[in-house]
Amino acid sequence: xxxxLSYGGGVNSTALAVMCINGSLPEYGExxxxxxxxxxxxxxxxxxxxxxxxxxxxxxxxxxxxxRPKETVLERWQRYEVTGSRVRRDCTDxxxxxxxxxxxxxxxxxxxxxxxxxxGESHRAKPANKKKKDFPKHYPxxxxxxxxxxxxxxxxxxxxxxxxxxxxxxxxxxxxxEILELAKNNRKMFDKIVQLESVSRSRLINSGGNIQNxxxxxxxxxxxxxxxxxxxxxxxMIFNLEFDDIDPNIPCDCYD
Ligand code: SF4
Numbered sequence: 001x002x003x004x005l006s007y008g009g010g011v012n013s014t015a016l017a018v019m020c021i022n023g024s025l026p027e028y029g030e031x032x033x034x035x036x037x038x039x040x041x042x043x044x045x046x047x048x049x050x051x052x053x054x055x056x057x058x059x060x061x062x063x064x065x066x067x068r069p070k071e072t073v074l075e076r077w078q079r080y081e082v083t084g085s086r087v088r089r090d091c092t093d094x095x096x097x098x099x100x101x102x103x104x105x106x107x108x109x110x111x112x113x114x115x116x117x118x119x120g121e122s123h124r125a126k127p128a129n130k131k132k133k134d135f136p137k138h139y140p141x142x143x144x145x146x147x148x149x150x151x152x153x154x155x156x157x158x159x160x161x162x163x164x165x166x167x168x169x170x171x172x173x174x175x176x177x178e179i180l181e182l183a184k185n186n187r188k189m190f191d192k193i194v195q196l197e198s199v200s201r202s203r204l205i206n207s208g209g210n211i212q213n214x215x216x217x218x219x220x221x222x223x224x225x226x227x228x229x230x231x232x233x234x235x236x237m238i239f240n241l242e243f244d245d246i247d248p249n250i251p252c253d254c255y256d
Pocket of ligand 1: 038073084091092095096166167168170171172173252253254
């Protein structure tokens with residue numbers, strides 16, 4: 001039996017990797033590290049992996065296997081002419097889970113997975129789904145009572161900096177502040193979602209579909225709404241949460 005850490009590029013899985021390396025989790029032996037790059041990861045995440053995490057692994061005689069889906073998350077939405085949404089969560093499956101499982105299956109007969117869900121979100125630590133032929137799953141941060149704050153301490157104790165929350169730059173689970181920052185700081189990327197919404201809406205209307213089944217990418221408001229609001233706020237040099245911006249942190253199905 002061998003253990004594979006599904007690395008996500010964020011705080012939790014980085015802390016878990018540090019624990020595997022510093023001997024805090026001897027029960028799992030020499031863990032292998034694997035990362036699925038959706039092709040749309042945040043630029044900060046890719047920078048962190050290349051400049052911080054990989055050098056740290058190499059210094060400790062370890063490596064990171066990177067796999068990729070056949071098409072990026074955005075390319076897949078563009079092909080189907082649909083937006084991303086919080087309702088359809090299949091991008092995690094296509095962008096993250098399948099590429100990792102397909103790779104591991106080709107080289108390992110008896111793999112088990114370590115997943116970086118922390119003790120503060122233990123409700124997300126689900127057992128393997130046998131129907132989906134999941135590998136057995138382990139949640140060491142949960143079983144060792146390590147929450148996100150402790151994860152940050154563990155990363156700092158390894159002498160490396162703390163990554164940003166990982167995820168695609170266009171994730172439908174982004175919070176208001178992240179959407180507005182994307183609109184302000186990277187208009188070219190943002191406008192790809194404006195275009196996706198336009199194509200997706202036209203396809204639905206032209207095919208006689210029910211407009212009730214149309215989903216905006218972010219929080220039931222159009223990308224143009226967020227773009228206009230970001231422009232407005234940039235002019236006024238302010239960032240306001242509006243009264244109806246109920247903005248709970250709802251995690252997507254990807255592992256940080
Ligand atoms: S849920 Fe979000 S972070 Fe995960 S694959 Fe989909 S868009 Fe990317």
